[in-house]
Amino acid sequence: MVKRRPPADKNGLSDFCGSLARHWNFRSSFELFRLNRPPASPPQLLALSAWPSFEIYAEKMSFISGDGSYLLRVIENKMSGNLEGHLIHSLPQKYQQVFIELEGLTGEYLTDSHGLVNFGKIELDTSRVRVNLCSPVAIFKFKHLWSCPAVKIYPELISTGWEQTVLDLEYFSATPDQVLKVQIGNIPEGREIARVVLVTNQQETLIAVPQKRLCLFELPAGARDGQFNIYE
Amino acid sequence: MxxxxxxxxxxxxxxxxxxxxxxxxxxxxxxxxxxxxxxxxxxxxxxxxxxxxxxxxxxxxxxxxxxxxxxxxxxxxxxxxxxxxxxxxxxxxxxxxxxxxxxxxxxxxxxxxxxxxxxxxxxxxxxxxxxxxxxxxxxxxxxxxxxxxxxxxxxxxxxxxxxxxxxxxxxxxxxxxxxxxxxxxxxxxxxxxxxxxxxxxxGKYTGFSSDSIYCCLVERESWLQAPAGARLSRLESHCRPAASSDSHNTFRFFNASVIHLDEINNCASDALEAADYLMKNFFRVNFPPCSLSISFAEKKFLYGGESLGLPLALLAITQKLLTGGHRFWFLFPAETAYAGRVDLNGEVLRIEPEALELKIQTAFFSGLRYLVIPETNLKEGSAFLYKLLSRYPFRRLELVGIKRLEDVFVDNRLAVKKSLPALVWFFKKRGLVLKRAAGLVIILGLVVAALIIISRNPVFHFWKNRSPLLVKAHYGSLMAFNQENQVVWTYKLPHAFIPESLSQKLIDINGDRKDEILVAGSYRSDELLNSELFCFSRSGDVIWHYKPGKRMKTLADEFSNHYVISAFEIFEPDTNSRQKSVLVVAHHATWYPTQISLLNDKGYLTGEYWNAGYLGEKAIIIEDLDNDSWKEIILGGTNNDFQSACLFVLNSEKISGCSPASGQPEFQFRDLPPGNQEFYLLFPRSTLNQVMSLRNYTNLIEISREDKIIQVTTTEYVKEFNYEIKYNFNYRLEPIFSRPVDVMTEKVKELIVSRTLPSHALTELQLLKERIRYWDGQGWTYKPVRNKTAD
Incomplete structure (x- = not known):
């Protein structure tokens, strides 16, 4: 069980509201299992030695995927009280931009390019919490595309069955904001795209929920390179 | 792949x-x-x-x-x-x-x-x-x-x-x-x-200590007890004598690992036995059993092994020497560490090579200078050391191999012998006995001193009759004797009294119902004589003392302050009061002034009168002549100014001034008022006196209270007999008659026959009373009058 508190800062508020609006509807998500061992935390292990508390970052709990390839370590920052998730996998594309659901909490979290996610000040019921992950089914990388108003790009890292998927990009620069229209094509039969994530060269991440395989992104100024991740 | x-x-x-x-x-x-x-x-x-x-x-x-x-x-x-x-x-x-x-x-x-x-x-x-x-x-x-x-x-x-x-x-x-x-x-x-x-x-590797020692020990960990590494630990130990002399050596290891407690206890027990063996056979000393407390300086030290034996035995030896109060003991340098097993006979036994390597390695990377190991390990130890030295050639660690425990004590690098100087040690060792002996000597000394003091000071003679009866001058002291002629107390005088000058009276002067002793005497001196009057309590304390006289001046002369007490009397001046006064008559040691002092019972001078001539020692009578309750003091002597015998009456209520003067400068006292005597009489000089002697004088005054007559005797001439004239007065000092003693009449007759004296020398004797002169305050008269300035 998870209770989520609204963020105190103004910037985090829009993300918070957006995450509340979105419903976890990933088809290709999978559950992580709680690692049944005491948290690997020196104060617990060294309790008898009566040391002063020097540990700022302490492991709250850890979760592992069924095949053992994913490890999610929930670390508590004792100074701020924030919980951070550290998603680990041997392959970078597997922990970068991965959606995480803490069951019981409306909304979702997305890891950054290092596999980190900030859960904020949430209260985790360590005995009942469940975690789901959704990693991208295909990743499309691009460079300097905005010189052409319309272009097709093809996936570089693909899950099985998503090899034919293609993105039609249309760039609108007439409006005050730069807008990118993304049309997803050649999706395997019976499958649907739940999210499209744009990661720009400036490490900015934009999330879109496609409607009829179409979505629009308001591009940040100077964003030239990046990648699209699509999630089923 | x-x-x-x-x-x-x-x-x-x-x-x-x-x-x-x-x-x-x-x-x-x-x-x-x-x-x-x-x-x-x-x-x-x-x-x-x-x-x-x-x-x-x-x-x-x-x-x-x-x-x-x-x-x-x-x-x-x-x-x-x-x-x-x-x-x-x-x-x-x-x-x-x-x-x-x-x-x-x-x-x-x-x-x-x-x-x-x-x-x-x-x-x-x-x-x-x-x-x-x-x-x-x-x-x-x-x-x-x-x-x-x-x-x-x-x-x-x-x-x-x-x-x-x-x-x-x-x-x-x-x-x-x-x-x-x-x-x-x-x-x-x-x-x-x-x-x-x-x-x-x-600095932790410098200095010396007798209660701690560095030991290089190997820790073991896990259930397999595999050597985990060596550690340089400071072993501390304190020893105290066992509770009873027939008990055994005991020890307590405070922070030993519980897992290895038995092993450590066995090791410590062997080490103590080895220490005892060495002391008995090498140092030739036997000590009573003691209780040894042992601990590692570090709290968490899971040691379990036998190479603790050597350092423990060494520490036990020096601690036992210290506790036993022996003259010497040993200090162990902090730059030396010890490792080795010991058997009961003090032999240092080989240790495991694996452990030795770890120990040498730990010592090598520390500040130690010497590592003491069993001699049987020295060869392989040197090999380990050379291996380390090949990497760090400037490390100066020496391995010292020993066979037996005593090898440590003969090598100055490994132990320093410390000993007390013989005298200090003797006092330390025999301190208690010496203290007791010194205490006994002091007590005996005090007892002897007390006995001497008591025997020499009669004040402490509690068994004697404490009431003094007589005081005698003995060299520089006054000694009071009781009825049994035992010395009751002594008083050290500033100078010795002339024994013959001593006069004393035993009387309760201050009304405390205890008699005081008044003693007057003249100091023996090569100068002019000097007197002093002391008032002693019964126990010999001086209550007060009085020195008569003062430096007197006349218009022509000055008299030194040397006065001799010729008489003193204690009396009650007021018949209505019990308060006593002391009358002191003191004349100048050489010249004529005589001081009549009146002191109260505290010894303070209340009045004085000066007469220009000596007064007779027996010419003192104190009597209330006029029934006014205040007694009169009647004194007689001679007056140098008028060259004749005199008699004067002083009122004890108040005396002051000096005798009447003729006007000659050498008899006129400076700074003295006219005398307030009630009567001052000058007796006529008989022809015998005028022809044969210097001047007559009053030598005796007697009183008959029944007849209310005062009889005065003047001496006119002294040869083989005293040739005297007796005068009788009533209490108003009116002469009743004058009559020569028989020897004088016979003498005068004899001298008239021999024409030495004129014929009227005999007839005048009956008429001398007519020629007595009285001082009326202004001049002399032949009528019996009182001094008008007396009041």
Whole structure:
């Protein structure tokens, strides 16, 4: 069980509201299992030695995927009280931009390019919490595309069955904001795209929920390179 | 292919998590902080080549502990390589996690590691490397941000230390090398106060102690009890005598590992037996059983082995010597560590080679100078040592092999004999007996002194009759005798009295119902005579004393202050009062003035009268002549001014002034008022007196209270008889008759026949009373009158 508190800062508020609006509807998500061992935390292990508390970052709990390839370590920052998730996998594309659901909490979290996610000040019921992950089914990388108003790009890292998927990009620069229209094509039969994530060269991440395989992104100024991740 | 699989396995999240948890488990069971840090470093260096994102959360979590531990720990016995790794680990962690690491903590950690790195290099004689470490420490301490750290660490490569090759080739010890090198560099100012700190930390390996000793022991861990590493630990011991002399030696090991308690107890028991054996057979001393308390200076020390035997036996010997109060004992140098087993006969037995290697390694990387091991281990020990010396050739650690316990005590490098000077030891050893003897002597002395004092001072003769009856002058003292003629008390005079001059009266003068003794006497002197009157209590205390006279002046002469008391009387001046006064008659030692002093019962002078001539000792009568309750003092003598016998009456209520004067300057006293005497009479001189003698004088005054007659006797001439004339007066001092004594009448007749005297010399004798002169206050008259100025 998870209770989520609204963020105190103004910037985090829009993300918070957006995450509340979105419903976890990933088809290709999978559950992580709680690692049944005491948290690997020196104060617990060294309790008898009566040391002063020097540990700022302490492991709250850890979760592992069924095949053992994913490890999610929930670390508590004792100074701020924030919980951070550290998603680990041997392959970078597997922990970068991965959606995480803490069951019981409306909304979702997305890891950054290092596999980190900030859960904020949430209260985790360590005995009942469940975690789901959704990693991208295909990743499309691009460079300097905005010189052409319309272009097709093809996936570089693909899950099985998503090899034919293609993105039609249309760039609108007439409006005050730069807008990118993304049309997803050649999706395997019976499958649907739940999210499209744009990661720009400036490490900015934009999330879109496609409607009829179409979505629009308001591009940040100077964003030239990046990648699209699509999630089923 | 296999390598690839292994790499994949190493980067597997589950593998990382397991490795991390194993590391934490190892840390929790580590024996000390330096081992904890070592485990952390092992983890970090095993995973350092992995993707940063994989290890980030683990490093984040463990870095706090690393910096906390390394900023406070005090590593010992570590090779510099290990410390270099610690320092490098810190740098790697800060490079990866600089946003989450506290910069001050990082600086403290680096400074502490580098200081110990420097110390480790100085221990090994690697002076230049030690210098570099201290410079690095100082430079990092001066940084303000992580950005500066990477720039600064790059500059470390180009550090060039001042050469110490000449110094290193000398035969100095490592401590001397370091002291000499650091003192040379201290002037350059690059090292700040670090040289002092280095030498201060080295201080634990200097000095001597009789209650602690360094031992190099191997810790064992896990259920297999495998040697985990050697540690240099300070073994402490204190001894006290056993409760009863027939009991056995006892000991208590305070912080021994519970797992190894039996083993340690057996070892300690053997060591104590060996110590006793050595004392008996080598030092030839026997001590009563004692109770020994033993502990390691470090609290967490899981030791279990037998090489504790040698240091324990050595410590037990010196502690027993100290406790037994023996003249000598031993101090063990802190630059020496001991390791070895001992049997009951004091033989030092071989130790396991594996343990020996660890011990030598630990001693090698410490500040020790000597390591004492069994002689049977010396060969292999030397091999281990040479191996280490091939890497650090300037380390001056000596292995000393011994066969038996006593070998330690004959080598000054290993134990220093300390002994007390013979006299000090004798007093310390026999202190109690001597104290008792001294106390006894003092008590005896006090008793003897008390007896002497009591015997010499009659005041303390409590068994005697305490009432003095008689006072005698004896040399310079007055001695009071009781009825049994025993000395009751003595009084030391300022000068000796002439015994013949002593006069005394026993009377209760102050109304306390106890008699006081008034004693007057003249001091024996080669000068003019001098008298003093003392009033003693019954117990011999002086209540008061009075010295008569004063320096008197006439218009022509000055008389010195030398007066002789001729008489003194105690009387009650007022018949209505019990208060007493003392009348003192004192005449000048040479000349004529006589002082009549009146003192109260406290010895204060209340009045005085001066007469220009001597007064007769028996010519004193005190009587109330006029019934006014105040007694009159009737005195007689001679008056030098008028060259004739005199008699005068003073009122005891108040006396003052001096006798009437004729006007001759040598008889007119200065600063004295006219006398307030009630009567002053001058007796006529008979023809016999005028022809045969200087002047007549009053020598006796008697009274008949029944007839109310005062009889006065004047002496006219003295040869074989006293030729006297007797005058009778009534209480108003009116003459009743004058009559010569028979011898005088016969003498006058004889002298008339021989025509020496004229014929009227006989007839005048009956008429002398007609020629008595009275002072009326203004002049002389032949009528009996009272002095008009008396009131």
């Amino acid at each position: 296999n390598n690839k699989t292994k790499e994949q396995n190493n980067s597997s999240p589950l593998y990382l998590d397991n490795l991390f948890n194993q590391t934490l488990a190892s840390i929790s069971s580590a024996r000390d902080d330096q081992q904890r840090v070592k485990f952390i470093c092992d983890f970090i260096w095993e995973t350092i080549d992995l993707e940063e994102d994989l290890t980030y959360s683990f490093y984040l979590q463990i870095s706090g502990m690393f910096f906390y531990l390394t900023s406070n720990f005090w590593p010992e016995g570590l090779a510099p390589d290990d410390l270099e790794i610690f320092f490098e680990t810190g740098l790697r962690l800060q490079a990866r996690l600089e946003e989450t690491i506290d910069f001050l903590l990082f600086k403290e950690s680096s400074a502490n590691i580098l200081l110990h790195l420097a110390l480790s290099y100085f221990y090994l004689g690697e002076l230049e490397e030690g210098w570099k470490s201290l410079v690095k420490k100082n430079r990092i301490s001066g940084l303000n941000s992580f950005q500066e750290v990477s720039q600064q660490t790059k500059s470390f490569e180009s550090l060039v230390a001042p050469s110490a090759q000449g110094l290193k080739n000398s035969s100095l010890s490592n401590l001397e090398l370091a002291t000499s090198y650091l003192s040379r560099q201290a002037t350059r100012g690059e090292l700040g106060s670090d040289p002092d700190e280095i030498l201060e930390r080295w």
